Amino acid sequence: MCGIAGIISPYPQLVVESRLHDMANSLIHRGPESEGFYLNDTHQIGFAHRRLAIIEKNSQGNQPFQYLHYTLVFNGEIYNYKELKIELGKVGYHFQTSSDTEVIPAAYDYWKIKFLDHLDGMFALALYDANEENIIVARDRFGEKPLYYYADYKERGRFEKFLFASEMKALWAAEVPKSLDGTMMLNYLSLGYVQNPHKKMATFYSNILSLPPGHYLKIFPKEGRVQMRNWYRLKYEAPDLEISEKDAIEKFQLLLNNSVEKRLRSDVTLGASLSGGIDSASIVSLMQKNGAKDFKTFTAIFPGFSNDESKKSKEISNHLQLSNYTVTPTAPDIYSELQHLCYHQEEPFQSASIFTQYKVYQRAQQEQVTVLLDGQGADEILGGYSKYIQWFLQYLFRTDKKLFKKEKPLFVDNYASFQWTWSNYAAAQFPNLVAKKLTNRTIKSQNSLPFNQEFIAHYQSTDILEKPNIFRPEDLMYYNIARMGLEELLRYADRNSMAWSREVRLPYLQHELVEFLFTLPSHLKFQNGFTKSILRKSVDNILPENIVWQKGKIGYEPPQKQWIQSDPMQGLLFAAKEKLVQEKIFQPKILQTHLPSADAHSTNNLDWKILNSSFFI
Structure with missing residues (x-):
């Protein structure tokens, strides 16, 4: 795991090495072990890198990495690098290191831009091709690794400088203006939004953009020109109604197990985040199955609090005979550390749950565990949130009223926070009308709060809410993954782990696993009053019954x-x-x-x- 940054200009001598050092220094928490720089002869292209060594800990894995006529800076992990090296070796490519970094320029040399399709991993990268005189800046499929950029246009269609970095603080270190986006702030204060569903690139700073997940930029330095392209879009087609539950479970088990196995590849100490729920419990059990031994797990607990997870996490740890290390964040802790947390997050966040996660990664640092596997992403791909239940019942109401009558009381009984009324049905039938009603309600709500009237007048927008058309619960799940929801959570996890120089890996977000789940009919995920049915049945024989079939959903919630x-x-x-x-x-x-x-x-x-x-x- 690392921090990357760069400056590009069509004008010679405009990229200054000292500025690259400033950017790298701001990212030292992402890579405390070494730094490296690249500056081309004309001072038009400069890269900076901070390294947290995970694979190939010696200097051979340092960056910027030179391979043939390519120069690479890269943040993340390519989990299938061993398989790619074998595949590329068969067509004549030779490798000098055991790192995953080296496979990226070789893959690009062979497959060109299609190389991205071959990567199983989390990444943000910049690859300079000296022969073609262009730069590819790319981000992984779901946005596990961040990439921000700023372009300073002095002439129409031609930038004077283009800067990119893993975090915005590196751009500010290079004197990019810090200009707050008032509309984003208004929507956060009134709605709690930290994303704009209509503008995927938007951040809380009007001049800084976020490269959307599954996209790449092709930069032409001499021309001062940038193109953005979408290289990955989650496949979402009609469900496979012919697949049996047995076959679906077997394939799910295989894909999840393979994902965990590849995410155990590391030359440093491994551990895991552990809550009291099935998502993380399944991951740690598969870590053991794939040979991980005596690893440490980390849990936030709040004794006496209604949503304390200490009892469940202890039961899981005891069942699997794992060492469990706990942390109990307190009010004095958040009082003294909130500023530090906000420094690392860089943008507002929805609740103090983010502080809890931040303290878990600090605990991992104290125990010298560098890489942690985590269950994040399971709720989005398996329908774990209660909001998905109402849409499953909507779907049944329209397609199978007999099954609807069976499932509705079971879900109401199992999920205390879930409610289903006729208004839910109306919302499904008239999404555009509901979106308009919600927008009007939001504007009325904003006007009722004691905002400064000039602030409201300047930044209020009627283009606030987006109501996706939903027929099956997977429609909303797809929206949360591809449009609004998941990327926000991934931002929290990246900044919190990197604040303590830890790497977090998310097995549930392996792309083939996600794609497979979107081919399944809804009843394999929602069944007999439970969400995540396919996961529960997959681990029913290796985890305690009251963990697998516990009612409700435990939120990652502090007091x-x-x-x-x-x-x-x-x-x-x-x-x-x-x-x-x-x-x-x-x-x-x-x-x-x-x-x-x-x-x-x-x-x-x-x-x-x-x-x-x-x-x-």
Whole structure:
């Protein structure tokens, strides 16, 4: 895992080496072990790299990496690098290292831009082809690794400088202006949105863009020109209604097992994040099956809190005979460390759950575990959230009323947070009407909050909400993966792990596994009142029954409400209100407005959003 950065210009001598050093220094947490730089003869192309060595720990794996006439900087892991080296070796390519880095330029040399299709991994990369005089900047399929960029256009259609980096702080280190996007901030404060579904590239800073997952840029340095192309789109077609449950389970088991096996490839210490749920429990059990021994697991616990996971995580650890290390974040912790967390996150986040994850990775650093496997992504690909249940029942109501009558009471009984009413059915029948109604309701809500009227007038947009057309629950799952939802969670995981120089790997996001699940009919994921049915049946014989078939969903939830109600946090909240008044975002009356504290998963958490946003203004 690493940090990458670069500067490109059509004008000679415009790329300054000291600026590359500034960018690299800002990314030292992503790669504390070594740094490297590349600057071409005309000072028009410069790359910077910070390295956290995972595979091939010696200097042969350092970057920028030179291979033939290519120069590469790369952040991430290519899990199938061994298989690719064998395949490329058969057509004449030779490799001098045992690293995964070396396979990237060789794959590009052979397959050209189609090389991306052959990579099984998480990555953000920049590859300079000196012969063709162009640069490919690419990002992985689902957005596990970040890539931000800024283009300074002095002439129409021709940039003077193009900068890219793993984190925005590297761009700011190169004196890219830090210009807050008021519309994004308004939508965050009023809706809790941290993404714009209509503008996938948008960030909270109006001049900095995020390269969307599954996309690449082709940069022509001499011309000062950039092209963006979509190289991956998740396949989503009609479900395979002929597949049997037995065959589906067997293939799912094979794909998930293979994903875990490849994600165990490492020359450093491995461990895992462990909650009290089936997602992470399944991963750690498969780690053991694939030969990982005596690895450490890490869990956040909150004794006495209603959603504490200590009992379940301990049961899983004992059952699998694993060492489990716990951390208990507190109100004093978040009070003293929130600024540091926000520095690493760079953009607002929805709740204090992100702080909990951040402390888990800190605990892993303390135990000298560098790579952690994690169960993130399972809810999105297997339908784990309660919102998917209502759409499954919608689907049954329209296609199989007998099964609907059977499943509805089972889901209502198993998931306390789930409710199904006739309004759900109406929403499915008239999505455009509902979207318009929600937009009007949102604007009314924004106008009812004590925002500064000039702020509202300048940044309020009617193009706020997007209501996808949903027939099956997979329609919403696809939307959350491809449009809005998953990328946000991946940002949190990347920044939190990298803050402590840890690497997180997500077996559920192996692309062939995800694609396979989208070929399955809904009833293989939602069955007998349970979500993730295919996963539960796949691990039913290796995990305790009460873990596999536990009712409801355990959220990654801290006692946020109690934290914010503590005196130090109330003082911090008042200071945040003052700052937002000073910045003319809120009217002064917000200072006298009592904001009720809300739980981490509540959408009515204006107190948290005000507190959090103040660190980014």
